[in-house]
Amino acid sequence: MVKRKRRMSWVPTHEEVIDKAFRRAKRVAMGIWTSTRGSHIYRTKKTEEQRVLTAWQVMNDKLKAITENKIDFDELHPFYRDLITAKIDVRRATTCYRRIEWAASKILEIRKETIRKIRRSRMKEEIIRARREFYGRSSSILRDISDCFQLLRDLRQILEDLPTIDPEREVVIVAGYPNVGKSTLLRKLTKSNPKVSPYPFTTKKIQVGVTEDGIQVIDSPGLLYREKKNWIEKQAVAALRHLKGVIVYVFDPT
The missing domain is CATH 1.20.120.1190 (Four Helix Bundle (Hemerythrin (Met), subunit A))
Known part of the structure; x- marks a missing residue:
């Protein structure tokens, strides 16, 4: 493989x-x-x-x-x-x-x-x-x-x-609804500069940063609670389904 x-x-x-x-x-x-x-x-x-x-x-x-x-x-x-x-x-x-x-x-x-x-x-x-x-x-x-x-x-x-990721290494996947601050968290953790777009799907594709310790952190596109996913959401599903590691779920309580 x-x-x-x-x-x-x-x-x-x-x-x-x-x-x-x-x-x-x-x-x-x-x-x-x-x-x-x-x-x-x-x-x-x-x-x-x-x-x-x-x-x-x-x-x-x-x-x-x-x-x-x-x-x-x-x-x-x-x-x-x-x-x-x-x-x-x-x-x-x-x-x-x-x-x-x-x-x-x-x-x-x-x-x-x-x-x-x-x-x-x-x-x-x-x-x-x-x-x-x-x-x-x-x-x-x-x-x-x-x-x-x-x-x-x-x-x-x-x-x-396609993002450059080693899928055999453990990663931190930042997931959640659109527009809740996932890209901001990636920026804080890795000093990367993720590209975002206007609401509703601010992140259009998977973005990757690496911490000082070499840990891969993935900012996944936002997911909505619905059965049929668009191509943006399917990228997040792929990361959650196939990459091993920790999932950090970000939500906005306001």
Whole structure:
């Protein structure tokens, strides 16, 4: 089990993948055309074949980088898993990893088909058409999974924003209703400067401070007495449910 929070590498948008693939392919194609000797049709074949191979390589590298760095939610500490689940559908994220793997496999299949077409072609128009078809079909596949690119970009930001806590060490959890002074207590105990917002939920996310003795003190978002919790309250529930230590319940008797 992973004790600490995970990090993800940068996830591009589907437009960024397409743009980079085609721009690099164009640069490579210009060099191939200039350096290749032979008939016009031979040079066209070599140029367009390399353009397809280069565009595919960029797409494949980008998709592979995402899937090879995928988050295994089952390996995360339950505390971190619940924090992530409060803001994103992890089942959908897992499905997105599979969809991206499928996209990479499908684009590879189209690349092989396109190279065969180019090599069999006898006319320049056929060669150009084959390459354009590859561009169109591969772009369409990437557009079809654009929602997955965005979801995983959101997941990456969520991971970046997670509090840095050692969930295996005992902590002091400051809990209670919103706007009762929990953040003030954290500030007094740890000299930290927690960020708060206007009422009703002054603390929007878990904030952590450390005392001079090295004790982790957690300021959890306020909890209201109701069955259905919003994503802010779910963070407090995750801390109370999965972190071990002392709970300091703060209330305002006035």
